Amino acid sequence: MFRRDPDDGWQRITPMNSFAGQWLWFFDDQLVHSLLNVQPDDPRLARRAASHPSVVVAMRLWMEQLPEEALQELAAPVRQSDHDAMALAGQILFEMGKVEEAAQLFAKLAAIFPGHPFASMNLGLCQARMRAWAEAAENLKNALALHPDRAEVWFALGVTLVNQKRATEARSAFTRSLRLNSEYAPAWFGQGLACQLEGNHGEALRIYDKLLEAQPDREELLANALVAAAELRDSAKIRILAPRLLQLNPKSAHARLALCWIALEQGNLEEANKHCALVAQANPGDYRHWYNLGVCLLRMGQAEKAGAAFDNAARLQPDDAGSAEGLARSLTAVGRTEDARKAWERVLRLAPDREEAWFRFGLLLYEAGEHAEASAAFDRCVRLRPDWLDAWSNLGNARWSAGDFAAAVTAFQRVLDASPFHSAARRAMAALAVDTGNLTEAERYIEGLSGKDWEILYNLAMLFHSSGKLQRAASLYREVLATKPDFTEARFNLGSVLFGLGRVMEGQDSWKAAVAMKPELAGEILKWMGSGPLCEDEAVTV
Known part of the structure; x- marks a missing residue:
């Protein structure tokens, strides 16, 4: 049976996505606002005291870092829908980490006072903290319609769009933020994220390099820069960034995986395996690291250990087709045919359009002597990828072994139409011609072979022998x-x-x-x- 390993793009080490959540590094000190961000001697407090003295008392308690007491003072005016009280209470709740309560208060404030200068913005910021990205984006857009000159709000909008994978819109929002404040580092960071989402890793890396000049020990920057360098296969840059990141965080998965890439490029499988094993041990609950470890072990020829790693990955993420395929490959390699068959069937349930899986499943079935089933698997493979000549060749072999000679000829002819000197197809057609006693056809196909198959030649010789063509x-x-x-x-x-x-x-x-x-x-x-x-x-x- 002619065999060829399909494209091993499946076996690529998977990077960690460092985007989601890293914006909080910049965002933690960007608090919501109320109208009462004033000093104790501000004359506005005196005017406010005349209409609702408890709001002023609460303001002073808040400035004295007594948030619970301040909220008690604000309870009555909040019930009366006093907009200053609602804004201040929301800000205090936000600072105390009670983000959902703050969001409810800001939502009520925005509904009662649609033109309030901070209600929509604060609501959007709270929703962003709660990862309600779509809702946050809408409220931040409402805030910008009222006040389009706030750089931090454009930045926050960009963050919500990045987390929705709306990279082009996010980049536009970050650009607006930078026009208002060209030194605003969070917006530059956002631009880098948007570039990475768009696949422009070179531009992202240039942005991160510039930010690292000012903040060389910022872990999130180093991690994202490392991911960009890895996507670019920039080994020199990885060698600079990875050790710096490991100094800050010895357990960094980003750094270990980047060093794993370098080791794989150099053919140092043991070094690559070491890094993957450390990452998996440090992050035992993340299926991706067990998957990566399995890939390294399988490349090293340690199929049994690879199977254990892939099994861990599959248990943690049962619907991941890559982990399921790794397990199937490992079981196939160690000769556990029945278990491998079940594993391949699971892969194909998870990813029915995965042509490489149909190819390998077909090989397994063929070698188990199930030629009709193998033929069906290869047939599915070529339907998904009609230009895969090796799959067509294997389909021909399976049909031949199943006794369907006419269908086998059709498959082999498909190969030869695209590649007239495809050796496996020519050998097969020659052998078919020998089997059917067609000496002229057999000779024609054998003539085009660069390395001739002794078995076919021997059978052809016997045909000539028995037909009296002794010379x-x-x-x-x-x-x-x-x-x-x-x-x-x-x-x-x-x-x-x-x-x-x-x-x-x-x-x-x-x-x-x-x-x-x-x-x-x-x-x-x-x-x-x-x-x-x-x-x-x-x-x-x-």
């Missing part, structure tokens, strides 16, 4: 022996043909060589010598 049979037997000189049956049959051609001395030499290798043939020679020339159907077969 051609002798030539083919000699070709077989040039490749396989210890093939006694070919040497014996060559002797028979030479006798038939009247070349007795050469025939005797060939028989002597055959008997030297296989003494039990001597009796057969004496019998045939006494009864005359070799009959047509007496050629020895394998």
Whole structure:
């Protein structure tokens, strides 16, 4: 059976996505606002005290870092929908980490006072903290419609869009933020994230490099820069960034995986495996790291250990087709055919359009002798990827073994139409022609082979032998022996043909060589010598 490993893009080490959540590094000190961000001696407090003194009392308590007491003072005016009280209470709740309560208060404030300068903005910020990205984006857009000159709000909008994978819109929002404040580092960071989402890793890396000049020990920056460098396969940059990141965080998965990439590029599988193992041990609950470890182990030929790693990944993430496929490959490699079959069936349930999986499943079935089922698997494979010639060739082999010769010829012809000198297809067509007794076709296909198959040549020689075309049979037997000189049956049959051609001395030499290798043939020679020339159907077969 002609075999070829399909594209190993499946076996690529998977990076950690460092985007989601890293914006909080910049965002933690960007608090919500109320209208009462004033000093204790501000004259506005005196005017406010006349209408609702408890709000002013709460303001002073808040400034004295007594948030619970401040909220108690604000309870009554909040019930009365006083907008200053609602804004201040929301800000205090936000600072206390009670983000959901703050969001509810800001939502009520925005509904009662649609033009309030901070209600929509604060609500959007709270929703962003709660990862309600779509809702946050809408409220931040409402805030910007009222006040389009706030750089931090444009930044926050960009963050919500990045987390929705709306990279182009996010980049536009970050650009607006930078127009208002060109030194605003969070917005530059956001631009880098947007570039990475768009696949522009070079531009992202340039942005991160600039930010790292000012903040060289910022872990999130180093991690994202490292991911960008890895996507660019920039080994030199990885060698600079990874050690710096490991100094800050010895357990950094980003750094270990980047070093794993370098080791793989250098062919140092043991080093790559070491980094993957450390990451998996440090993060045992993350299926991606077990998957990566499995990939390294499988490349090292340690299929049994690889299977254990892939099994861990599959248990943690049962719907991940990559982990399931890794387990199936590992089980196939260690010869656990029944378990491998179940594993491949699971892969194909998870990813029915995965042509490589159908290819490998077909190989497994073929080798198990289930030729009709293998034929169905290869048929599914070529439907998904019609230009995959090796799959067509294997489909032909499976059909042939299942006894469907006409369908086998169709598959092999599909290969030869696209690649006339495809060796596996030509060998198969030659063998089919031999099986059906079509000597002319068999010769035509064999003629185009660069490395000729001795088995096909031998069977073809026997066909010529039995049909009385002894000169051609002798030539083919000699070709077989040039490749396989210890093939006694070919040497014996060559002797028979030479006798038939009247070349007795050469025939005797060939028989002597055959008997030297296989003494039990001597009796057969004496019998045939006494009864005359070799009959047509007496050629020895394998």
